Amino acid sequence: MKKTAILCMIAMLSIIFSLTQVYGVEDRSTVVAITLEDTREIVPDILHMNVEVNVSAQKEMEVINILGEVDKTLRSLNISYKDGRYHVEKRCWWEKEKRKCSGYNGSIRYVFELKEPSEQNIIFEAVERIKDRYGEQFSYAISDPSWIVSKKELKRLDDELKLSIIDTVKDFSERVGKRLSKVCSITSIDYEMRRPVIFEDYPYYKGITAMKKGIEAPEPKREEKTISVKASVRLRCE
Numbered sequence: 001m002k003k004t005a006i007l008c009m010i011a012m013l014s015i016i017f018s019l020t021q022v023y024g025v026e027d028r029s030t031v032v033a034i035t036l037e038d039t040r041e042i043v044p045d046i047l048h049m050n051v052e053v054n055v056s057a058q059k060e061m062e063v064i065n066i067l068g069e070v071d072k073t074l075r076s077l078n079i080s081y082k083d084g085r086y087h088v089e090k091r092c093w094w095e096k097e098k099r100k101c102s103g104y105n106g107s108i109r110y111v112f113e114l115k116e117p118s119e120q121n122i123i124f125e126a127v128e129r130i131k132d133r134y135g136e137q138f139s140y141a142i143s144d145p146s147w148i149v150s151k152k153e154l155k156r157l158d159d160e161l162k163l164s165i166i167d168t169v170k171d172f173s174e175r176v177g178k179r180l181s182k183v184c185s186i187t188s189i190d191y192e193m194r195r196p197v198i199f200e201d202y203p204y205y206k207g208i209t210a211m212k213k214g215i216e217a218p219e220p221k222r223e224e225k226t227i228s229v230k231a232s233v234r235l236r237c238e
Contacts, residue, residue: 032176032184032235038164039228040157044147047114047220051123053140055106056091063088063106066134070108073126079119082111113150117219120145124215147222149195154227158193161229165189169233177237184237192230 055066067086074081086108092101114120124142131138149157169186177184 028238030180030182030237031187032237034169034172034233034235035230036165036168036233037228037230038161038168039226040161041224041226042149042153042157043224044149044222045115045153046148046150047112047117047120047145048148049112049114049120049145050109050143051112051127051140052107052109052143053127053138055134056103056137057106058103060088060104063104066130066138067106067108070127070130073130074110074123077122077126079123080113080115082113083109085109113148117217120217121215124217128215142217145218145220147220149225149227154195157227158229161193161227162191162231165191165229165231165233169231169235173235176235180237182237184235186233187236188232188234190232192232194226194228194230 053067053070055063055070057063057066067088071084071086086106088104088106090101091103091105092099094100112120112123127140131140166189169189173184173186
């Protein structure tokens, strides 16, 4: 992971002197408010991709069985995925102001999170083998292939950035205390995290009918993502 630390101390210092009476003793404490920002660049580690399979047949149970075959095949690949919900309905249309129905349509959708780009080829080859058996009653589509940062990495960087802010605030607090000839303590830190978009819009691919065995799907470019934290900090110096 390429890491760059950009620490930007925004010049928003406001020093507020309060002269209030507390139990008859004059309070000459100083409140210092600052805004800090720290940034990291990270290379995404997960290839996110949606796969939807569509099936048509004359009987409802035939559609369900084909979808079940798809599900069993994809689960056997031992590749991480989410969703897997399916839907079956009558195939209907309007003709001369009358609703007609014949057969059934079904679909099942998966969201894959791949560690290696080559894993998408394994998925497509498995789906293509099923498509070869069922022909025109079977189709599939791929959408939103894009690189994302895993939740595990996001949490690790969140913690790292927050700790970096705290270290900076402690150092700044000591320097302010020396300048004011006072002892400063942190009264509050409010964080605002800025994370990369989970996935971006990419072209929608309707099947890969021109590719049979030995599929080599395109690999979206793996570009660095920026993660930053902005913190509003208040110090009290006495």
